[in-house]
Each structure stands twice: as C-alpha cells, then as structure tokens.
Amino acid sequence: MSPAIETHALTRRFGSLVAVNEISFQVEAGRIFGLLGPNGAGKSTAIKMLITLLEPSSGSARVSGFDINQSPLEVRKRIGYVPQMLSADGSLTADENLTLSARLYGLRGAEFGTRIREALDFSGLAEVSRKLVKTYSGGMIRRLELAQAMLHHPAVLFLDEPTIGLDPVARKAVWERLQALRRDYGMTILLTTHDMEEADSLCDELAILHQGRIGVTGSPSELKSSVGAAATLDDVFVAYSGGTIRESGNYRDVRRSRRTLQRLG
Numbered sequence: 687m688s689p690a691i692e693t694h695a696l697t698r699r700f701g702s703l704v705a706v707n708e709i710s711f712q713v714e715a716g717r718i719f720g721l722l723g724p725n726g727a728g729k730s731t732a733i734k735m736l737i738t739l740l741e742p743s744s745g746s747a748r749v750s751g752f753d754i755n756q757s758p759l760e761v762r763k764r765i766g767y768v769p770q771m772l773s774a775d776g777s778l779t780a781d782e783n784l785t786l787s788a789r790l791y792g793l794r795g796a797e798f799g800t801r802i803r804e805a806l807d808f809s810g811l812a813e814v815s816r817k818l819v820k821t822y823s824g825g826m827i828r829r830l831e832l833a834q835a836m837l838h839h840p841a842v843l844f845l846d847e848p849t850i851g852l853d854p855v856a857r858k859a860v861w862e863r864l865q866a867l868r869r870d871y872g873m874t875i876l877l878t879t880h881d882m883e884e885a886d887s888l889c890d891e892l893a894i895l896h897q898g899r900i901g902v903t904g905s906p907s908e909l910k911s912s913v914g915a916a917a918t919l920d921d922v923f924v925a926y927s928g929g930t931i932r933e934s935g936n937y938r939d940v941r942r943s944r945r946t947l948q949r950l951g
Contacts, residue, residue, distance in 0.1 A: 688751055690715040690842050690874035691736065695745035698731050705731040707898035708745060713891070715841075718868060718875045720885045723895035724927055729878040730770070732895070733844050736876070737767050750841040766835035766843040770850060774830050776820030780811045783819060784834060791838040805833035808863065825856025832863050836873070843867065845877040849884060857881070861888055882919040894926040901926040 691713040698706040706728040713719040721729045734740040736749055738758040747754045750764040774783050784802045793801055806812040809829040819827060828848065835843060848864070849857040861884065867873045879885055885892055886906045893903040902909060902922075909922045 687715055689713055689748075690717070691719070691747070691749055691876060693736075693745065693747040696732070696735060696742055696747050697744045698728075698735055698740060699743040704898050706735070709893075709895070709898075709900050711893050711900065711903055713874060713876060715874050716868060716872045717890045718864070718877070718888050720889035720892045721876065721878045721895060722880070722882075722885055722892055722923060722927070723878075727895040727927065728898040729895055730846055733767075733846055733876070733878065737765055737844055738762060764841045766838070766840035768828075768831045768835045768843075768845045768848060770846045772827070772831075773834065774819050774827055776818065779818055780806065780809075780815040780822075780830050780833075783830060784815075784837065787834040787837050793838065801837050805837050808836070808866070809833040810859075823856065824852050825859055828852060828856070828860050829863060832860065832867075836867060836871070839871055840873065842874045842876065845875065847879060848877055849879070849881060857884070864888060882923060886919050894923065896927045 689712040691711075693712075694710050695708040696706060696710070697704065697708050709728075709732060711719075721732060723729050731740065735742050736747055736754060738754050738761050742755065749761045752760040752764070754761055774780075775786075778786070781802070784805055788798055788802055803812075806815050809826075809832065811826060811830060811833070814822070814826070819830065822830070832845075832848075845864075849860050852860065864875060864877075865888070868875060877888070889906060891903065891905055892909060894901045894909075902912070904912070906919060909926075910917045910919060913921050913925050
C-alpha cells in the first residue's frame with residue numbers, strides 16, 4: 687500500500703528566508719503522525735504546502751496518492767483541515783456551521799442529513815446544536831471544527847495545533863475524537879503540536895523540525911530511548927530542536943490565543 691503522505695526534499699522559500707528546507711518523510715495509511723518544533727520551525731508552512739494552500743519552491747509531495755503540484759483538486763477532495771485560527775462561525779449555530787460545510791463538500795440527498803447527524807453525535811454537540819457557537823466553550827468549539835473537517839470522510843486529516851488553548855479535560859476529549867476517527871474510518875492524521883503529552887499519547891511517529899529541517903523522526907519510544915533511559919519527550923524536544931517548551935476558555939479566549947500563535951508561526 688502506498689503511503690498516505692510522502693514528501694521528497696519539500697522546500698518553501700519566502701524571499702531569502704527558507705521556511706521549510708528539503709524535508710522528506712512518509713506517513714503510512716491509518717497512522718497518526720506529529721510534527722513538533724518551536725515557533726517558526728516551519729510546521730504550519732509544511733502543512734499549507736501539503737493541503738495545496740502554498741506552492742512548494744522545490745521538491746515534491748503526494749497526498750492520498752496524488753501529487754500536490756500536478757493534481758491539487760484531487761488532493762483537496764481527499765483531505766480535511768483544521769487550522770489554528772477559528773474555522774467555526776460564532777454567529778451561527780452548530781447545525782448551521784455543519785450545513786454550510788456539507789454544502790461546500792458537495793454532500794447531497796439523504797447523505798447530507800445523515801452526515802450532519804453523525805457529525806453532531808461524534809462531537810457530542812447534538813443537544814446544543816441550535817445554540818450559537820459563540821456561547822460554546824473552547825473544547826466544544828474544537829470538537830465542532832473536527833466534526834466539520836470529517837463530514838466528507840477524508841482519507842487524510844491535517845490539524846494545526848488541535849488542542850491549542852484547551853484545558854486538560856477538553857484536550858483529552860479531542861484526543862478521544864481523533865482516536866475514534868482513526869479507529870472507525872481508518873483516517874490518516876497529521877498534526878502539529880507543542881504539547882509533549884499529546885504527542886506521546888496520540889502519535890505513532892514524530893518528526894522534530896528545527897529551522898525548517900527535520901532533525902529526527904521515530905516513534906515516541908524510539909526518540910526517548912535515543913536521548914537516554916529516563917528521557918521524556920520534553921528532553922527529546924530540547925535535544926533535537928535546540929529550543930525550550932512553552933507552556934483556557936470561551937469563544938473570545940480561543941480566538942485571541944489562536945490569532946497570537948498564528949502570527950508567531
């Protein structure tokens with residue numbers, strides 16, 4: 687079986703700045719793969735190339751069997767994407783957000799209503815589906831955004847900081863949804879995160895980016911062993927990224943924190 691994601695020397699330059707520098711990795715179908723690294727390491731830029739929002743400066747990549755340069759429309763049909771920035775509209779209800787997403791994905795007929803009901807059940811929002819999203823907690827908003835992204839049952843789901851700004855209970859609820867997507871739909875998931883517990887709990891394999899390059903790849907246990915017998919992923923992060931780990935809420939809190947982190951890269 688071909689990899690769900692495959693990159694070869696994928697590179698993105700912005701003038702003289704090399705944001706992503708010849709990264710190469712593979713993600714097997716049905717796996718959860720994490721991209722770790724400090725702010726500015728190139729994680730978000732890498733995702734934007736893979737989902738065809740940014741053209742690579744050089745190199746190549748295939749997602750779900752299709753080349754991101756030669757067949758961008760085919761790639762887009764087969765992926766879901768949850769950005770750092772809010773993608774749910776606070777002035778709409780969950781029902782209305784999901785209806786809009788279903789129409790954008792081209793769902794029709796009986797499938798239209800069925801997928802929306804499935805998404806509400808998946809997110810645990812069926813009982814509050816007619817309330818405005820701006821009244822939701824941060825965890826509820828993130829679960830809705832995941833539900834929007836999986837409406838069309840994508841082969842590959844891309845998540846940029848999926849639990850940013852969430853409290854521990856809400857964070858673990860999102861983890862459960864991601865594990866359910868992999869289990870129930872065989873979905874491949876690529877995520878970026880600064881949360882080492884999240885990376886350790888969720889990811890089958892990790893790549894640590896530093897200054898646009900991949901410093902190391904491997905399973906969480908392999909990476910910890912490479913640093914020392916008692917090493918944690920925090921230790922791995924510091925060893926391979928040269929950085930430190932930096933350590934919420936209602937709709938306004940989530941919007942503000944994500945905007946700030948988006949500006950930082």
